[in-house]
Amino acid sequence: xxxxxxxxxxxxxxxxxxxxxxxxxxxxxxxxxxxxxxxxxxxxxxxxxxxxxxxxxxxxxxxxxxxxxxxxxxxxxxxxxxxxxxxxxxxxxxxxxxxxxxxxxxxxxxxxxxxxxxxxxxxxxxxxxxxxxxxxxxxxxxxxxxxxxxxxxxxxxxxxxxxxxxxxxxxxxxxxxxxxxxxxxxxxxxxxxxxxxxxxxxxxxxxxxxxx
Amino acid sequence: xxxxxxxxxxxxxxxxxxxxxxxxxxxxxxxxxxxxxxxxxxxxxxxxxxxxxxxxxxxxxxxxxxxxxxxxxxxxxxxxxxxxxxxxxxxxxxxxxxxxxxxxxxxxxxxxxxxxxxxxxxxxxxxxxxxxxxxxxxxxxxxxxxxxxxxxxxxxxxxxxxxxxxxxxxxxxxxxxxxxxxxxxxxxxxxxxxxxxxxxxxxxxxxxxxxxxxxxxxxxxxxxxxxxxxxxxxxxxxxxxxxxxxxxxxxxxxxxxxxxxxxxxxxxxxxxxxxxxxxxxxxxxxxxxxxxxxxxxxxxxxxxxxxxxxxxxxxxxxxxxxxxxxxxxxxxxxxxxxxxxxxxxxxxxxxxxxxxxxxxxxxxxxxxxxxxx
Numbered sequence: 001x002x003x004x005x006x007x008x009x010x011x012x013x014x015x016x017x018x019x020x021x022x023x024x025x026x027x028x029x030x031x032x033x034x035x036x037x038x039x040x041x042x043x044x045x046x047x048x049x050x051x052x053x054x055x056x057x058x059x060x061x062x063x064x065x066x067x068x069x070x071x072x073x074x075x076x077x078x079x080x081x082x083x084x085x086x087x088x089x090x091x092x093x094x095x096x097x098x099x100x101x102x103x104x105x106x107x108x109x110x111x112x113x114x115x116x117x118x119x120x121x122x123x124x125x126x127x128x129x130x131x132x133x134x135x136x137x138x139x140x141x142x143x144x145x146x147x148x149x150x151x152x153x154x155x156x157x158x159x160x161x162x163x164x165x166x167x168x169x170x171x172x173x174x175x176x177x178x179x180x181x182x183x184x185x186x187x188x189x190x191x192x193x194x195x196x197x198x199x200x201x202x203x204x205x206x207x208x209x210x211x212x
Numbered sequence: 213x214x215x216x217x218x219x220x221x222x223x224x225x226x227x228x229x230x231x232x233x234x235x236x237x238x239x240x241x242x243x244x245x246x247x248x249x250x251x252x253x254x255x256x257x258x259x260x261x262x263x264x265x266x267x268x269x270x271x272x273x274x275x276x277x278x279x280x281x282x283x284x285x286x287x288x289x290x291x292x293x294x295x296x297x298x299x300x301x302x303x304x305x306x307x308x309x310x311x312x313x314x315x316x317x318x319x320x321x322x323x324x325x326x327x328x329x330x331x332x333x334x335x336x337x338x339x340x341x342x343x344x345x346x347x348x349x350x351x352x353x354x355x356x357x358x359x360x361x362x363x364x365x366x367x368x369x370x371x372x373x374x375x376x377x378x379x380x381x382x383x384x385x386x387x388x389x390x391x392x393x394x395x396x397x398x399x400x401x402x403x404x405x406x407x408x409x410x411x412x413x414x415x416x417x418x419x420x421x422x423x424x425x426x427x428x429x430x431x432x433x434x435x436x437x438x439x440x441x442x443x444x445x446x447x448x449x450x451x452x453x454x455x456x457x458x459x460x461x462x463x464x465x466x467x468x469x470x471x472x473x474x475x476x477x478x479x480x481x482x483x484x485x486x487x488x489x490x491x492x493x494x495x496x497x498x499x500x501x502x503x504x505x506x507x508x509x510x511x512x513x514x515x516x517x518x519x520x521x522x523x524x525x526x527x528x529x530x531x532x533x534x535x536x537x538x539x540x541x542x543x544x545x546x547x548x549x550x551x552x553x554x555x556x557x558x559x560x561x562x563x564x565x566x567x568x569x570x571x572x573x574x575x576x577x578x579x580x581x582x583x584x585x
Contacts, residue, residue, distance in 0.1 A: 118319075
């Protein structure tokens with residue numbers, strides 16, 4: 001009876017479609033965050049002089065409550081997936097960029113000296129030595145971002161982005177405890193799952209590249 | 213990137229100085245290094261030898277003076293091109309932990325645009341040269357290497373593109389004495405095969421005399437004397453040189469010493485049962501940094517096998533007993549002079565020391581000692 005009810009609920013509120021929608025936004029946001037966060041991290045590493053300013057800005061963005069950040073973006077970007085993805089990226093740049101920069105700086109002086117003394121250019125040192133050795137740290141940053149993004153995408157349901165936030169809102173506004181329970185648990189499980197996936201990637205990177 | 217020079221005719225250091233906050237690391241140093249020679253710079257730590265070495269490949273830029281290679285001031289060279297024309301080996305080795313042994317050695321050839329088949333072939337060649345079987349070691353992680361093995365790979369990496377000049381900064385300094393001597397012997401042979409110009413920094417006078425065609429003594433930021441080993445011994449320019457080459461003053465009283473005083477104690481890792489397969493024993497010798505295996509049968513010494521010989525014969529399917537050779541054997545109470553004379557006559561690099569038929573130590577020959585006998 002319970003199973004039957006769960007199935008009906010799942011179908012009535014299009015939870016399969018919502019899940020796919022949710023994961024689509026999540027994936028786009030995550031990939032953009034990694035690309036931009038990594039690029040910013042490398043930039044900060046290369047322009048040490050400005051790292052203070054960069055981190056001050058990123059830290060300020062980070063202190064905004066996520067729901068506030070999301071609604072602030074609406075006047076500029078409208079409603080839907082765009083402000084949601086933007087908020088995800090703004091939030092995730094800091095952990096990814098910070099970890100990338102820490103990882104790049106943390107490569108031991110011995111290895112850098114060895115690389116330079118056999119004639120690697122700065123670019124080759126970065127590409128062949130620093131970046132590979134920073135990958136475990138980068139993965140650590142991505143792991144934090146995964147948790148952030150899963151939360152913000154869910155909030156995106158509030159601003160018309162779709163995804164699993166929608167049935168959650170429906171459940172809250174129409175007082176349907178079963179729906180709240182099902183979609184809430186489901187989002188939580190997804191977050192745990194993706195965190196686990198990235199954690200295992202981080203672990204294998206650590207075995208191959210780990211210097212920490 | 214084009215090689216700046218294919219051969220070294222000469223390297224001239226003209227009045228080079230390096231100041232670090234008010235005091236000289238190197239002061240007004242003049243030195244001419246001839247193409248094809250191995251020049252050793254020796255001195256205590258802080259004497260300026262490493263700084264001098266680093267000024268050759270511009271890891272350190274001199275504050276005064278010039279470094280001229282084959283007639284050209286090194287400041288006119290592109291610094292990356294200069295370093296790619298010069299091999300460099302350091303004590304900490306600095307193998308890249310995210311690359312396996314083969315990738316470490318093949319990095320520079322790869323960046324130089326060699327095709328992968330050629331890189332692979334070169335890596336195998338180099339691993340053979342430094343006595344690491346390519347079939348086992350090319351794909352091994354650098355984290356699984358012992359100190360001696362790392363240094364071998366470091367050397368292979370430095371000479372991967374066959375640079376005409378090699379700079380070595382205390383490459384064997386972190387190794388235990390037996391292994392250090394083993395690697396020195398092997399390196400002397402590799403050096404002969406390469407026929408390259410080498411500048412070598414050390415603080416070990418035995419190493420300097422063993423490897424150097426000429427030796428430059430540094431003290432307190434200055435080069436105090438350069439010459440062939442015997443010139444330094446017979447005609448030291450100052451007390452500093454005299455005391456350094458004479459650091460083995462104890463050998464003046466050689467007659468009073470017995471084998472016991474100079475032998476190295478035997479550790480169980482040197483002992484191998486006669487039935488051990490050569491390939492297996494060789495692998496263990498590599499893992500434990502053992503240069504000489506003492507082969508035992510029924511608690512008796514059946515002979516010894518140098519690692520180099522085990523390496524050469526690892527594919528023949530023999531046991532250690534089959535390839536073991538009778539070593540020179542001394543007793544701890546034998547006078548050192550007799551032992552050294554016999555070693556010298558036999559052309560052996562080591563002898564076994566036994567007491568009541570049980571092995572207790574190894575006596576390694578030493579060029580300085582040999583010369584004094």
